[in-house]
Amino acid sequence: MTLPEDFINYTKALTGNELWSIISRGLADEPPVSIRLNPFKCASGSPAESLSDGKVGWCDSGYYLNSRPNFTFDPLLHAGLYYVQEASSMFLDRVMRQYASDGPLTMLDLCAAPGGKSTVARAALPEGSLLVSNEPMRTRAQILAENMQKFGHEDVIVTNNYPRDFGKSRLMFDVILTDVPCSGEGMFRKDDMAISEWSVQNVEKCWRLQREIVSDVWQCLKPGGLLIYSTCTFNTKEDEENIRYITEELGAELLPVDIDDSWKITGSLLSGFDKPVYRFLPGLTRGEGIFMAVMRKNGERDANDTPRKDKKAKKDKQRNSKKETASCNRDWIKDPDRFDFVTSDNITAAIPKAWRDVYDAAAKSLKILSAGITIGESKGKDIIPAQALALSRALNKDTFAQAELNYAQAMSFLRKEAVTLPADTPRGYVLVEFNGVPLGFEKNIGNRANNLYPAEWKVKSSHVPDEYNEIIRTK
Known part of the structure; x- marks a missing residue:
């Protein structure tokens, strides 16, 4: 890995030689592999014994794997039983369970694609809460919608809007997560493109954009509400200096998060800024490079506050x-x-029905890709x-005929190929399953069955392993 010289000089000056030596070695290492189980579908699951390499300390449903299997060929991934996510991003679970446990709450994940942090948030939110998961970029928003539908929780709205659109929507939120676009320094060892696109000029562009994004949605955060700010970069311009701007200019209080010293999470690197912020550094913490801070908006929270409504x-x-x-x-x-x-x-x-009013308000001014x-x-x-x-956890399986598929059939189904159902399968819509887990529907018309799996979701690889390599155990 060849790092930009400007990045090396800036980061070394920020961290000092000793910490930079640890980071540079970490960036040269292979990144750890980790997954997070979906508690709504896999509450008692765990990684296969041959792959397990311990739990993620800050997230009870997160696990490290000792190698990277080919996840594409696991039907249970496509069924939404787990999500492949780097471990540092799972720190959101720790934040949510400490500060967003009293509900129900209404939360906005503003820049959510591909959906990793949204699925963390939805798993941690109190039952009855609503998550609005948004992505401004159209193609990425479609991926987000797919992943949230695979996750299978009904209390989710997926939208495709810019941050400023939420100010016009008149919606108000108890929690807003701004995982803002950044210079991507923390993803260098996973994404060669992040290295090639890095520049001092891009850092300058990013910190300004990040402030605009937060300012655009600040009016949508209820007094006393939580703002969670996150980047996947190291530099203090996009991290501590933006946090200082939010606290001093917009009016917010930084909140401490309970952590364990063994996790080796680094605090502030900005001279004179001794506030609770949380930085994950490759080589020090077991994950990729992220930064996170939690703030409470000034003012008293009204537990009965609802989205603002007009006379119409x-x-x-x-x-x-x-x-x-x-x-x-x-x-x-x-x-x-x-x-x-x-x-x-x-x-x-x-x-x-619990959040129908929010849906109606959102439908008037936001582009909704999926809801409920x-x-x-x-x-x-x-x-x-x-x-x-x-794929919904609310599916009533008993209202459909069901057909269990073997591994080869399950992969054929996920490739949207014709799958022959057992001869005694009733005509009509059939729920096909793998290991008792729903994968999707076929329409059995007697002499054949039509595969209803979405064409845009299908597995495109022409190669399929001969045998199923178990990644997680569901019992």
């Missing part, structure tokens, strides 16, 4: 209610009385069940 809110809700449908196969999900069923452009979604549980698409008198339904 009631009329809007009445108008939206006309889109609801009674014939939407309510029994496809558990506890259907907990949901409103809303149809738009022939797509029916189950929206939890997408149930299916109406075609004539038929409703085609959605992939999101198959």
Whole structure:
């Protein structure tokens, strides 16, 4: 790895020779491999014994692996039972469980793609909370929507908007995570592109953009609400100096996070700034390079505060209610009385009643990619069940015929190839599973079955291993 000379000189001056020596050796090493289990689908799971290399100290559902398997060929990854995520990013779990445990809460993950921190947040939020997971870039937002649907929690809205759009939405949040675009210094050993794109000029561009992003959404944070600021870079311009700006100019109090000395998390590197911030450095901590700080907005929190509504809110809700449908196969999900069923452009979604007002407000001014549980698409008198339904924790499996696939069949299904179902499989929509875990739907028409797996999700590799290499144990 050849690092930019300007980066070396700046970072060495920041850290001192001894710490720089540790970082430079760490950047030359292979990055650790880690996964995080989905507690809603894999509560009692663990890595396969042959791969396990200990737990991530700051996240109970995080595990290190002793090598990097080919995750693409594991059906359980595609079913959402775990997420491949570098360990340092899982520190968000520690933050959430310390400061966002009283709920329900409404949270915004502003720059969320591909979804790692959003799935951490959704797992840590109190039950009944709502997560709005947003990504400004369209192609990345589609990946985010896919990963959040695989995660399978119904209390999520995925949006594709710029930060300033949330100021116009009139929505208010208890927690906002700003994992802002940065110069990427902490990802050098994972991403060669980050090295080639690094420059002093880009650092200058990034810290200014980061302040704009936080300023754009600051009005959407409730008084007393939490702002979690995160980057994957080392320099203090994008880290400590921006935190100082937020606390002094916008009005926020920095909060300490409980940590263990054995984790070797580094504090502030900015002279004269002795505040609680958390920096993960390769070679010192077991993960990639990230920076995180937690702040509380000045003012008293109102536990009963709800998204701001204008005088037309009631009329809007009445108008939206006309889109609801009674014939939407309510029994496809558990506890259907907990949901409103809303149809738009022939797509029916189950929206939890607890946050229907938030959905209605968001739908007026934000671009929503998914919300709640997408149930299916109406075609004539038929409703085609959605992939999101198959992967939802609220799926009522008993309302569908089910077919267990072996490993070769499961991979064929994920490649959107024809899969022959057992001869005694009833006609109609069939939930196909691997190791008892739902993968998606097929429509059995007798002489063949149509694979309903989304074309944009399919595994593109033409090679498939002959045998299943277990990555996690589900029992």
